[in-house]
Structures are given as structure tokens and as C-alpha cells.
Amino acid sequence: MNFSVTDNDFFKETSLLSKEEKKGTVIHKSPSNIALIKYWGKHGVQLPNNPSLSFTLTNAFTETKLHYQTKAENESKSEISLEFWFENKKNEKFEQKIHKFLESLLPTQPFLGFVHLKIYSQNSFPHSAGIASSASSMATLALCLCDLEKQLLNTLENKEEFYQKASYLARLGSGSAARSVYSNIPITTWGQTNAIENTSDLYASPYSLPIHDIFQNYQDTILIVSAEEKSVSSRAGHALMETNPFAQTRYELAHSNLQKLITALEKGDTKTFIEVVENEAFVLHALMMCSSPPFILMETGTLTIIKKIQKFRKDNNIPICFTLDAGANVHVLYPNKYKNECLDFIERKLKPFCFEGKYLKDQLPVNSNQ
CATH class of the missing domain: 3.30.230.10 (Ribosomal Protein S5; domain 2)
Known part of the structure; x- marks a missing residue:
């Protein structure tokens, strides 16, 4: 229709x-x-x-x-x-x-x-x-x-x-x-x-295109870095894009990143998946910082968690990555096959940087007809 x-x-x-x-x-x-x-x-x-x-x-x-x-x-x-x-x-x-x-x-x-x-x-x-x-x-x-x-x-x-x-x-x-x-x-x-x-x-x-098995039942552990109301609402943030000097470049990048992600999802290419997903998160927050007036929604804990995720990925050769919404909290994404190792890492190394030690375990639904 x-x-x-x-x-x-x-x-x-x-x-x-x-x-x-x-x-x-x-x-x-x-x-x-x-x-x-x-x-x-x-x-x-x-x-x-x-x-x-x-x-x-x-x-x-x-x-x-x-x-x-x-x-x-x-x-x-x-x-x-x-x-x-x-x-x-x-x-x-x-x-x-x-x-x-x-x-x-x-x-x-x-x-x-x-x-x-x-x-x-x-x-x-x-x-x-x-x-x-x-x-x-x-x-x-x-x-x-x-x-x-x-x-x-x-x-x-x-x-x-x-x-x-x-x-x-x-x-x-x-x-x-x-x-x-x-x-x-x-x-x-x-x-x-x-x-x-x-x-x-x-x-x-x-989504109507092929999805590789590695992305089935993907895991998302949501780290609660801050429980405070955002200093700038998403609605206000969207409005500031109208005068953002990098807006048009961003829209072109979104189309390019989408094409890369489509290919990664089909081929099971976790390396490209990670590059695109983390780039999108950084670009989102960079746009906020380049707005007029500028604003920052990440917290100190957000940056610390990001660095620890990237180090853990490099040291252990596990395709774990992060993304962010328009806020301070961190979504930790990883394949289901690495669930035990990633949850252990989150509990030991990332939980101390969460507000009151809070994080939520989540995952994608099993694909089915609506």
C-alpha cells in the first residue's frame, strides 16, 4: 500500500x-x-x-x-x-x-x-x-x-x-x-x-533485505550512565539541524553509511558493521556539539565506557561495539555467540560507570511475521 x-x-x-x-x-x-x-x-x-x-x-x-x-x-x-x-x-x-x-x-x-x-x-x-x-x-x-x-x-x-x-x-x-x-x-x-x-x-x-546469521538474535545491553532528564530535548535538537553548517554533509553520509550497512548485514561483515555503527553514534553527537547553540549530552562515564569497549574488542578479537541515542546512555551491541564473554566484561569493567550500577539486558526479537 x-x-x-x-x-x-x-x-x-x-x-x-x-x-x-x-x-x-x-x-x-x-x-x-x-x-x-x-x-x-x-x-x-x-x-x-x-x-x-x-x-x-x-x-x-x-x-x-x-x-x-x-x-x-x-x-x-x-x-x-x-x-x-x-x-x-x-x-x-x-x-x-x-x-x-x-x-x-x-x-x-x-x-x-x-x-x-x-x-x-x-x-x-x-x-x-x-x-x-x-x-x-x-x-x-x-x-x-x-x-x-x-x-x-x-x-x-x-x-x-x-x-x-x-x-x-x-x-x-x-x-x-x-x-x-x-x-x-x-x-x-x-x-x-x-x-x-x-x-x-x-x-x-x-527490513526486506538479507540478514546474515551472525546478526540474528543480536544482543543489546543498555548501560544507564545517567537517569537525569536531557538538558536539550530531541525535538529541540532536530530543530537546530536547520542551521547546522554540516547538515547537508551529514545527510549524504547517512545514505552512504546505510549502503555500507546493508552490505555488512548481508555478508556478515562485523568489521564494517562496527565501523558504520560507531561512526553514526559519533556523528550524531558531533552534530550536537556543532549546533548553534552547541550542546553536549555525553557524560564522562559515556566516554570512559566507549574507550573500554574499544580496548576490549582489540585485546580479545570479539566484535563488540557501541552506539548512542540522543543521550548519555550506551548501547553495547554484540553477537549472541559472544554473549557470556561480553556480559562478564560488562559486569566487571563497565558496571562501575553506570548510574547506581544499572544496566538492562536486551536483544533483537526472533524474526517472524508481524
């Missing part, structure tokens, strides 16, 4: 709504993801300036339960009616954010104004652990909204259409969330590129 660039393609006539009262519950779970080819810089409404590719995680996820009931005849259908709970507690801050997001969808998703919504959300990881949860939380909300539309309007019966629209909606809430709707797909891409067929700026897609 191919959507055009206009939001009108997603408009569903509210006349399709049944006149009888409807109520029910939908539940979805979405994982976090870690980008290997980074998305940094956007245009339009959450459209990426370069394609990105990410590993889907398994253990770090958000689960959302959405209760809905159609409004009475005399109630306004042009307003969002919402209550939101996070981890079994009413959360006004999150509720305001979700309310604003749903309001922004009303012009193209008018059926949202015809229901009362109660949303309950929780993470499998501590919210204060320093792992960005916007990808998993907005992805699972988008899946719930598509399920709601399906139940109210009898649309989205096609599986591919369902997930493409969920990815489209998730993208509007958080760009990286577009890649988190595919919970059982180990690698996803987002952003149009000639290197991969059927890619789009509007929604993410399951």
Missing part, C-alpha cells in the same frame, strides 16, 4: 460510525528501538531528512490499554475526552501531552471526537532509568488508535495497511516511534531510499 503525502488519505468519514453505543478495550505492546543509522534533522510534519535503520528491542517495551465508549448524542464531537494513567497513577503531565497529540489528529481522524477515552500505560523498564520511552509509548498508542478505528469504522482490515497507518500516526507523535510498531521484526527502516524497495518518509517498514 502506498500513501500519498497528504493527510487527507487518512480521513475516515464519521458517517461510518454505528448509531448504537459502542464500548470496548484494546491492548497493545510496543518495544523501544535503537537506531544504527540515525535520524537527526527533519522537515515538514515529522518527515526525516535522511533514511534511518534500527534494531528492534525485546525486553524494553511499553504496554497500553485503551478503554473507549461512544459519547451521548448531546455531547460535543469536536473535542477530545481523555483520562490518562501511567503506572497505575493519574499523570497530568503525560495526559496533557497525549491530549495535545490527539487534538492534532482530529482533522484527519474525526472519529476520535466521538468517544470517551481512558488510557492506561506502563513500561517494562523504570521511567527514570534514562531510556527514552517516547518511541515505545507513541508506537503502542498509535496501534491502539488503529485498533479503535478498526472496531468503530470496520476499516484497516488489511494487515499491511494497519501497520503502515500505525507507523504513520506514531511518527506524528515521535519520529523514532514510527520504527517501533513492528514488535516482532528485528530490523526496521524509515525514510525513502533507493537502496531499499518500498521505503517511505511517511511510515517505517520491516
Whole structure:
């Protein structure tokens, strides 16, 4: 299914709504993801300036339960009616954010104004652990909204259409969330590129090219270097790319690195994989430091951990590497066959540099149909 660039393609006539009262519950779970080819810089409404590719995680996820009931005849259908709970507690801050997001969808998703919504959300990881949860939380909300539309309007019966629209909606809430709707797909891409067929700026897609066995069940241990809120939000960081003097060079590099990574994933070339993945992490943070005003999200512990990973790789000839998101925490990536050696190294040498000794063991899901 191919959507055009206009939001009108997603408009569903509210006349399709049944006149009888409807109520029910939908539940979805979405994982976090870690980008290997980074998305940094956007245009339009959450459209990426370069394609990105990410590993889907398994253990770090958000689960959302959405209760809905159609409004009475005399109630306004042009307003969002919402209550939101996070981890079994009413959360006004999150509720305001979700309310604003749903309001922004009303012009193209008018059926949202015809229901009362109660949303309950929780993470499998501590919210204060320093792992960005916007990808998993907005992805699972988008899946719930598509399920709601399906139940109210009898649309989205096609599986591919369902997930493409969920990815489209998730993208509007958080760009990286577009890649988190595919919970059982180990690698996803987002952003149009000639290197991969059927890619789009509007929604993410399951990675469709060959993947060597060495990258199956790949491990990702997330080291919590800092649990503090970032000094500069990702949204603000993206905006600063508009005046970054190295922006165009970065976008060209992303396409080049993506092509290298595609070849490495197919051939099982861990050396090139490591070179590309670590380069992307460094470039992301270099762009932050070259912004105006500049900002630094890495901490002292981040740099210490990076150096220790690179030394361990050289000394032991084990293909372990790192990547970073837009924060201080370090994702340690390594093949499943080296899991014992890498976890022992992390416990002995890297744990002391983690906030309260915290790290989370994660991995890619086993490849299956969504």
C-alpha cells in the first residue's frame, strides 16, 4: 500500500460510525528501538531528512490499554475526552501531552471526537532509568488508535495497511516511534531510499533485505550512565539541524553509511558493521556539539565506557561495539555467540560507570511475521 503525502488519505468519514453505543478495550505492546543509522534533522510534519535503520528491542517495551465508549448524542464531537494513567497513577503531565497529540489528529481522524477515552500505560523498564520511552509509548498508542478505528469504522482490515497507518500516526507523535510498531521484526527502516524497495518518509517498514546469521538474535545491553532528564530535548535538537553548517554533509553520509550497512548485514561483515555503527553514534553527537547553540549530552562515564569497549574488542578479537541515542546512555551491541564473554566484561569493567550500577539486558526479537 502506498500513501500519498497528504493527510487527507487518512480521513475516515464519521458517517461510518454505528448509531448504537459502542464500548470496548484494546491492548497493545510496543518495544523501544535503537537506531544504527540515525535520524537527526527533519522537515515538514515529522518527515526525516535522511533514511534511518534500527534494531528492534525485546525486553524494553511499553504496554497500553485503551478503554473507549461512544459519547451521548448531546455531547460535543469536536473535542477530545481523555483520562490518562501511567503506572497505575493519574499523570497530568503525560495526559496533557497525549491530549495535545490527539487534538492534532482530529482533522484527519474525526472519529476520535466521538468517544470517551481512558488510557492506561506502563513500561517494562523504570521511567527514570534514562531510556527514552517516547518511541515505545507513541508506537503502542498509535496501534491502539488503529485498533479503535478498526472496531468503530470496520476499516484497516488489511494487515499491511494497519501497520503502515500505525507507523504513520506514531511518527506524528515521535519520529523514532514510527520504527517501533513492528514488535516482532528485528530490523526496521524509515525514510525513502533507493537502496531499499518500498521505503517511505511517511511510515517505517520491516527490513526486506538479507540478514546474515551472525546478526540474528543480536544482543543489546543498555548501560544507564545517567537517569537525569536531557538538558536539550530531541525535538529541540532536530530543530537546530536547520542551521547546522554540516547538515547537508551529514545527510549524504547517512545514505552512504546505510549502503555500507546493508552490505555488512548481508555478508556478515562485523568489521564494517562496527565501523558504520560507531561512526553514526559519533556523528550524531558531533552534530550536537556543532549546533548553534552547541550542546553536549555525553557524560564522562559515556566516554570512559566507549574507550573500554574499544580496548576490549582489540585485546580479545570479539566484535563488540557501541552506539548512542540522543543521550548519555550506551548501547553495547554484540553477537549472541559472544554473549557470556561480553556480559562478564560488562559486569566487571563497565558496571562501575553506570548510574547506581544499572544496566538492562536486551536483544533483537526472533524474526517472524508481524
